[in-house]
Amino acid sequence: MLVPLMLTIVITRIAGSLVFPTYDDAFITYRYARNLVHGIGFVYNRGEQILGVTAPLFAAVPALLELLHVPVPLGMLLVNICCDVVSLYLVSRLIDLRRSALMLMLFGLLLAVSPVLVRIAVGGMEANLFIVLFLTAIVLITRDWIACGLFVAVCACWMRPEGLMLLAVVSLYSLWQQPRRTLIAQFFLVVPVLLVPAAVLINKYGSIVPQSVAAKSAVHSSFIVVLQQLVWPDPVAIAVLPLAAWGLTRLRTLERGLQLLTAWGLLYLSAYLVMRPGVWSWYAAPTQFVLMILAAVGASDLVSRATTQWRELTPLRTAAAGVGVALVWVAALSVTHGRSATGTVYGEMRQWAMVHHVEQNTVLAEDIGAIGYYSDAYILDAAGLVYRDRAKFDSVKAMIIATAPRYVMINVIRDQVAMMGDFELRRTYRPVARFPRTDQPLNPDPRFLSPAWRQEYLIYERQ
Numbered sequence: 001m002l003v004p005l006m007l008t009i010v011i012t013r014i015a016g017s018l019v020f021p022t023y024d025d026a027f028i029t030y031r032y033a034r035n036l037v038h039g040i041g042f043v044y045n046r047g048e049q050i051l052g053v054t055a056p057l058f059a060a061v062p063a064l065l066e067l068l069h070v071p072v073p074l075g076m077l078l079v080n081i082c083c084d085v086v087s088l089y090l091v092s093r094l095i096d097l098r099r100s101a102l103m104l105m106l107f108g109l110l111l112a113v114s115p116v117l118v119r120i121a122v123g124g125m126e127a128n129l130f131i132v133l134f135l136t137a138i139v140l141i142t143r144d145w146i147a148c149g150l151f152v153a154v155c156a157c158w159m160r161p162e163g164l165m166l167l168a169v170v171s172l173y174s175l176w177q178q179p180r181r182t183l184i185a186q187f188f189l190v191v192p193v194l195l196v197p198a199a200v201l202i203n204k205y206g207s208i209v210p211q212s213v214a215a216k217s218a219v220h221s222s223f224i225v226v227l228q229q230l231v232w233p234d235p236v237a238i239a240v241l242p243l244a245a246w247g248l249t250r251l252r253t254l255e256r257g258l259q260l261l262t263a264w265g266l267l268y269l270s271a272y273l274v275m276r277p278g279v280w281s282w283y284a285a286p287t288q289f290v291l292m293i294l295a296a297v298g299a300s301d302l303v304s305r306a307t308t309q310w311r312e313l314t315p316l317r318t319a320a321a322g323v324g325v326a327l328v329w330v331a332a333l334s335v336t337h338g339r340s341a342t343g344t345v346y347g348e349m350r351q352w353a354m355v356h357h358v359e360q361n362t363v364l365a366e367d368i369g370a371i372g373y374y375s376d377a378y379i380l381d382a383a384g385l386v387y388r389d390r391a392k393f394d395s396v397k398a399m400i401i402a403t404a405p406r407y408v409m410i411n412v413i414r415d416q417v418a419m420m421g422d423f424e425l426r427r428t429y430r431p432v433a434r435f436p437r438t439d440q441p442l443n444p445d446p447r448f449l450s451p452a453w454r455q456e457y458l459i460y461e462r463q
Contacts, residue, residue, distance in 0.1 A: 001101060002092060005108030006085045013081045016118040021346065021455065022073050023282065026124035027369030028212075028385065029053045030072045033063035034373075042204075044386040045378055051205040052212050052386030056197075057158035058126035073346075076124040083128035084111065084121055090135035091293065094142070094257030102303060107296035114292060115234040120282045127285035130159045134166045134264065134286070141170045142257040146181045147189055150174065154193040161213070162268055162286070169264045215384035219278030226272050229279040230287045237288060240295035247298030254297065265290030344436045345455055350374035352433050352459070361406035364399065367457070371409055380405055400425060404462065412456040418446035420460055429460040 028044065032053055036042045042059070044052050053059055065075035088108050095104060111117060120127050133156040140149030153170045156163030167190070174182035201208045221229070232238045251262060268286050272279065353359070353375035364380040365371055372379045380403050384390030393399040397419055400408055408429055410416040420429065421443075431442035435457045442458065 001105060002089060002108075005088060005105065005112070008109065008112040009084050009088065010081055012112045012118055013077075013084065013121050017077055017122040020119050020122045022076070023123040023125055024367045024369035024455075025280070026073075026076065027373035029055065029059050029126075030062045030124075031373045033059045033072070034066050037063050037066045044372070048386075049205055050386055050388060051201060051207070051210045054161065054210050054212050055126040055130075055159050056201070056210075057155060058129060061129065073124060077122055080121045080124070080128040083132045084117075087111070087128070087131050087135055087289070090132070090139055093139050094135075094261070095255050100255075100300070103296045103300035106299050107293055110236075110240065110292040110296055111289075114236050114288060116237065116281065116284055117288055117292070120285045123282060125282045126159055127282045130156060130163070131285060131289055133159055133163070135261070137166060137170050138257050138260050138264075141174055142260065144178070146174050146178055150182070150186065150190050151193065154190050157194065158197060162271070165267050165271060166264055169260060169267065173260060211388060212385040215390070216278050221276050221279050223273060223276060226276055226279055229281065230269055230272060230284045231291070233281065233284050233288070237291060240291065243298035243302075244291050244294035245298070246302065247294035247296070250297055250301055258293065258297070262290055262294065345457065346370050346374065348435045348437055349457070352435070353377070358407065362403070363407045363409060364403060364405040365409035366396070367409070367411065377407075397422065397425065406462055408460040410458050410460070411453060412444065412449060412458055413454060414446045414449040414451045417444055417449055417458070420458070421446060428462060430463055431458055432461045433459040435459075
């Protein structure tokens, strides 16, 4: 049964990679990793000791790809596809296949077709590996491998800060099951693995809190926006919410591993609803993963109540369902989306940077990921993710005037284009490139532009 479902996941991820781009933020970690491999250090700009990555441990993956001379964006796509396949396998280890085969099949199909999970998988971020880590920790803990499970949970803390909540869940469960073994493992394993890296980060960067976290903490979202981003980010999530709600009512009948997984997912969501920070789409990976599991539980329960026909699932039936779902999903994707920015915007940006030898200059931008990775220029980060001095300026305009970068890159949106049309900036900077290349002018009228973020960029050069 697992093989057809795994192939379905691979097909939808490959199709998604043709239309969804790598997240711009992913390139920030890629540049850190490249600098580390090339002996510059775990820094973004040469000589600046600033921790600008939320997931320090994750940087080891692109660093290994860089060391092996594998193109990092492509390598990370393959890594994340493998992570999703492994995640399906780990879920199968948490359930009794004799009575939950239908549930596993439905979960595998939902995992394959969820638009937001596909988008995250091809985005090159750490979310997929983080899911593998928390599933591995739960599998190990529920099989009485206390020390190994706690060690994996601690590693997850350095993959995402939310790993601390996972560590709390598995620690409490372990204390309940085997208090003596858990206390010993926590003292000799958990505490050192947490404290030693923390001490290293404090010594090198002055804090264990990344600059990116500090910058994003200034952004706040409403209660509804957090729910929309984490719980119902797309039509598929909305459609399965009633099934997930029914699955939640069946929680007491589930295997202990699924109960722990659900508890952690609810804790994750609750923390975001209480704190209400800025939320980016890849933050939804854990909640959507748990949501799809609960929806599969609810749907399988309802189907089992209505008929016994699907209780005995054959590999042929599973394969037929997987192929059908994959074909429908790929067809829908081809109709509703265009080409990926990875091959258009990023490709053109890389070519422009090479031709103009941008690595010898300074670039100011808010979306610093791709331009920083492909140009290797000194980056002035207007979003403050890797630049502490951003707090000294009350606006991006003031930052441009004070730092006088050779190039300024902005998104083609109303406010930013209007800013560059200001008299003081207009007499100093002129537009020289637009990505993707279109027939549109290099100096568009901001009145006719959308205020919403879009992955389209203008480059201005100081005259």
